[in-house]
Amino acid sequence: MNWEEYIQIWDTSWIQLVDIRQHVIRRQSKQQHLLPASSFIFVVRGQGAVWLDGDRYQLERFFVLHAGKGSNIRFEVGHEDVTYYYVLYRGTISTKASKSILKSYHINNPFQLQYACKPISPVVLYRHMESMYEEWNRRPAMERFQAKIQFYQFVYTLVQQLQLQGVAPKETDLVEQIIQYIHKHYYEPISLESMAEVWNYSIQYLSRQFKRRTGRSPIEYVIQTRMAKAKELLIQTDATVQEIAVNVGYSDVFYFTRLFKKQVGTTPVQYKNKVKTGLIVSDSPWQEFLSSMGKYSPACYIDHDNHYQLRLEGDKQMLKGIETKKGLMLMLVLTLLLAACGNGNTSRNSNPGAEPTQSTPSNQAVEKTGLRKIATVMGDVNVPANPQRVVVDWDLGPVLAVGVIPVGASNTQLEYSQFLKPFLDETVQDIGAEGSISFEKVLELAPDVIITWNKDAYSNYSKIAPTVLFDTSKYATIQEEITAMGEILDREEEAKHFVADFEKRKIAARDKIKNAIANDATISIVDYITVEKFLMVIGNLGERGGRATYDILGMKPTPKVQSEIIDKEMSRVEVSWETVNDYVGDYVIVLTVKDKAPPKLPSTWKMLDAVKNNRVIEIDMEKYFAADSYSSLLQAEDIADKISKLASSK
Known part of the structure; x- marks a missing residue:
């Protein structure tokens, strides 16, 4: 892109000033953040260094830098304070722009370009910047409008000087920015939508560019980054699987475990044991993962369709036939x-x-x-x-x-x-x-x-x-x-049939329980397998069988479960082992997880009447995680069968 095209795009775009600030970075200090919008940074005093997406620039007075939304900027200041102005703005190209301008915009979005220089006539720029800052901070609409006029003058004057100096704008390396962002924020919630918002690109464009360069989708890369860090923690620390899951961005330890197994081929515990016994040799999985990326190495490319969830088994080949793609697009257009x-x-x-x-x-x-x-x-x-x-x-x-x-x-x-x-x-x-x-x-x-x-x-x-x-x-x-x-x-008729069948099956399941236990018997649902150092007690909302037990089967909760969980419309509460007797009823349903041993249970649990009298019903987390209407009916029938079998065994 040349500067003529650059100005033409500005001339046919809608520009919105977001904020104009003045910052002072104190000596011997650092500052780092992602730019929330396209930005001009104009240093008016002091010296130091600034890194923009990994590129280092020497800061000195009257230094100008431009970067796009989502850019990672880091300042380091030496023995004197640095003062700079910070202009945030948004730019959107007009749909009425000529085809050539629109094409140039889509190839090199000027509001995302990076460039830096020491202007040849800095005082003129400073005058525009100072006026802009003063007008903006007066707040009334007329002054804000005047600030926008000063902003255009600042941009025009700057481009004139850049053109004379022969400074060329640097195209933003979008993929490198995304990779750096993922490495820094892998333990936080990250979605394709949030990344598209950060960099102000469409989901499709962002995903396509990333996949073209790396051979994987952005969310695949997030998952692989998290798994590499998880392996590192498994090898180098004694953190529990749950602690590691949370540390790499997963609040649900079971989902993390299943995802880890899909990625690595073993569960986290099995992986740790294999490393200990020498079956797997890996001193630093995190560094190996980073090294394996290289600088967009073609070796990373794979031929399977990459979605948010990497699947090591059963992946479908991409639609490669031209006719298939045409048919798909026609279907989408028609819809x-x-x-x-x-x-x-x-x-x-x-x-x-x-x-x-x-x-x-x-x-x-x-x-x-x-x-x-x-x-x-x-x-x-x-x-x-x-x-x-x-x-x-x-x-x-x-x-x-x-x-x-x-x-x-x-x-x-x-x-x-x-x-x-x-x-x-x-x-x-x-x-x-x-x-x-x-x-x-x-x-x-x-x-x-x-x-x-x-x-x-x-x-x-x-x-x-x-x-x-x-x-x-x-x-x-x-x-x-x-x-x-x-x-x-x-599917109204199908729904009527299901509702009628649901009523019959609900009554049959309730009758099965009535024939097995006393009408006034209470029941509780607890989970001590997915948590540590406390007990999770389940209400009638959410997963883990609550809806099936209390709503469909109509079983009676303990007074404490009723008042502290169900009446307060909570899905579950965490209680200490010392208070477990207040929540557990005549019968207790206990969650289990395949291949995971229960923790050492305290005496307060062993002394419960339900435990001493063998009135414990075990249910599998994988079957009872869901709480939808159909799953809940099938869970209710399963619980009724288990209670009936338990009663007949006595």
């Missing part, structure tokens, strides 16, 4: 056109100031377009009649309950909804783990409709296909929940 013709987009509530309210979706008459209008928490949405290709990121059970096998579902549900496995087949594809869904994969599946629980992801889903936000908290009963899903997916 988006249908949605656009129906209501312009999947509209939100027409009253932006009102709280969204959920009503059971009301199925309208099928129009000639083959679309049905349904009411949702996000407003009316046009969905296809009798959709065949459904993607669901969480509520897998209700979708299966109305007779629909989705084309895609979240890895979390596929792995932890074990009771639903018999109702699935190999055609259901993994769209990524909860919290890091691959929109690329969803796009590839060309869905007719998407079912999501995640309001934050709704906008991105809606760009792919008609999307329904399914909020189960808005339904008073499982029957209402299934009825609503039946209407969303045009």
Whole structure:
């Protein structure tokens, strides 16, 4: 890009000033942060050094630096203070710009370019900067407008001087920035959406550029970074698996363990033992991982489609045939056109100031377009009649309950909804783990409709296909929940059949328990396998069998569980072993995890009546993690069978 093109893009763009500040970095100190927007930095006093995405510049008075949103900037100041002005702005190209300007913008976005220099006439720039700063901080709209005029004058004067000096802008190395960001923030929540927001690029462009350079998607790289650090911690420390999981960004130790096994081939404990016995030799997995990346080494490239979740088994080959890709794109275009013709987009509530309210979706008459209008928490949405290709990121059970096998579902549900496995087949594809869904994969599946629980992801889903936000908290009963899903997916009859069958099976399960234990017997659900040094007591919300036990089977909780958990609408509480007797009832359901031994249990546990009298029912975490309506029914029947078997054994 030359400076003429640079100015032409500025001339055809919408510019918004975000903030203008003056900073002082005290001597012998450091400062580091990510730029929240495109920025000019103008040093007016002092000396030091600044690193911009790894490139070092010598700071001196009247030094100008420009960098784009998401750039990593670090200052180091020597024996004197450094004073600089900091101008944050956003720039957006006009859609009415000429094709040549738009092409130049997309190749080299000027608002992301990096350049630095010591201008030849710094006092003129200083005058513009000082006036801009003063006008901006007066606050009234007229002065803010004047500050914007001064900003344009500053940019014009600077570009004139850069052109005379022969300074060339440096294109931002987007991939290097993302890699540095991941290495620094791997233990924090990271999604493709958040990275796209940081660097102000579309999800598709960011992911495509990263994959082209590294051979893997950004979220794959996040996962591999976390696993490398986890291996390092397993080898070099005595941290527990749970402590390591949290340290590398996973609050759910079971999900971390399964992900580790997929990546490494063994569980974390097995890996640690193999290193100890010499079956695996690895002194520093973290450094090995960093070295293996090289500088975008082509050896990193793999031929399998990379989504948010790296799968070492059963990955599908990328769609390589041209005709297949054409067909996929035609399907996507047709779907988006249908949605656009129906209501312009999947509209939100027409009253932006009102709280969204959920009503059971009301199925309208099928129009000639083959679309049905349904009411949702996000407003009316046009969905296809009798959709065949459904993607669901969480509520897998209700979708299966109305007779629909989705084309895609979240890895979390596929792995932890074990009771639903018999109702699935190999055609259901993994769209990524909860919290890091691959929109690329969803796009590839060309869905007719998407079912999501995640309001934050709704906008991105809606760009792919008609999307329904399914909020189960808005339904008073499982029957209402299934009825609503039946209407969303045009499976009303199937929903009626399931609801009728649900009632029969619920009554049968309750009768089985009545014949096994006293009517006034209390029961508790506890988890001491996934936590340390305390006991987790489960209510009737969320996972771990609470919904099945208390809502479907109608079993009686202890007074403490009722008052401290269920009445307060909490899913679970953590209690000390000293108070365990207050929460555990006549019977106790205990969570277990395959291949994980329980901790050493204290005497307060062993002295419980339920434990002493062998009224303990063990359930498998993998089967009881899910809490959807269908899983909960199957869990209730399983618990009823276990209680009946326990009673008959006495």
